[in-house]
Amino acid sequence: MPREADVVRALVEMADTLVEDYDVVDLLTGLTDRCVSLLGVSAAGVMLASPAGGLGLVASSSEAMRLLELFELQAEEGPCLDAFHTGERVEQENLQAGSGRWPLFAATAVEAGFQSALALPLRLREVTLGALNLLSASHDQIEEADVIVARAFADLAALSILQHRASTESQRLNEQLSAALTSRIVIEQAKGVISERVGIGMAEAFSRMRNYARFNNLRLTDVARGAVEGTLDPNTWTPPSRL
């Protein structure tokens, strides 16, 4: 089997794309292209679940495949959906219009020139992220060795997507922490500004700032920023003298 070197090269190339800031769509489009060039299939496509849970089309090896997968999503039946919902491999099935497990999907697929279909989940342990659809223009059984290779591609893709998501989440949390600290710091600076302008202590400065924010229905951080940047009237902090 001379293909072995090609498969290894494809895995290495996919791993190479997993650098910082890689694009998930690029990765998955490369995955579908490799499925077609290395495995005995005619077309490949990947669907991914959104955070809300719905599946969406992400990559296709051809326009015909893209349209077929869009139809699969509309019709709410097909191998990709089954693989995603069960988290299990969907065995190759010969397609006959109007019959089988997916009568609507089969009709459209046959019309597009496909004869058989199988699907694999994109899964890491219990988490199913989406599914890989493989379509063939013949009834010939896809070799088990090819399915194993597709499985390896799908696993690598699933792993990289999860890592990408975790990294995005870490970035978000770090930015949130940094922004929260900055808000606190601006409030402390504003206390100093008001304290000096009015000649009061830090605690009193804070309480005037908080009362002003409440009374005017403003966020404390925005009031503090206004005090620090001098965009709020300095007299704001001196309450009207009681006669």
Place this chain on the structure above:
Amino acid sequence: MPGTRLRRILAELSDGDGAWPAARLCEVCPRIAGVNGAGVMLMSGDVPRGSLCTSDDVSHLIEDLQYTLGEGPCVDAYLQDTVVSEPDLADSDAPRWFAFTPPALQAGVRAVFGFPLRVGTVRLGALNLYRNQPGPLGADQHADALVLADLTARWVLETQAGAPDGVVAKDLEIGADFHFAVHNAAGIVSVQEDISVTEALIRLRAFAYSQDRLVGDVAQDIITRRLRLG
């Protein structure tokens, strides 16, 4: 056996109920890594923001010096995103940190190490370790410190994940020193000198450096109006 080190360190950190607040982290760190003291410094925008915890007065001073001077092992570990090791602060005619080294030596610090806190590509700050005897960390201590830095970084993000937007998580604030007094003082100086708070912070730091003092101590004098810059 892989994972043994991680399990041992987790067991030491765990307080019985699985929780380990920052204070416990800095308390346990020195024993695990075989050093005299530890501190956890948060950084962002390339400057120190403050300490999550310090194990003793000396490690607190090490963090304060870096906050005042903007240089030192944590700052380098964060900026260069690599482990920083200075096994003997006294062993150089041209110290790596001109301003940081003399007061650190004076406080009895002989060796300092900075381990970057990061999760994936996200950088949070640095874990700071010191010893009052010169010498490098042993291979085992070094490996332990790497695990501790990794656990600390993850712990910071996981803890912050529980906080509402715009708020620093309570567990991160307990035992932390974000130098709020320095920012109070910067606000005061900005009014007194009619300059921006950013400039006021620079003036505060420069004044502290020129007087061989910590910026936090200078800030206290400004707040109590014992001192006026300019």
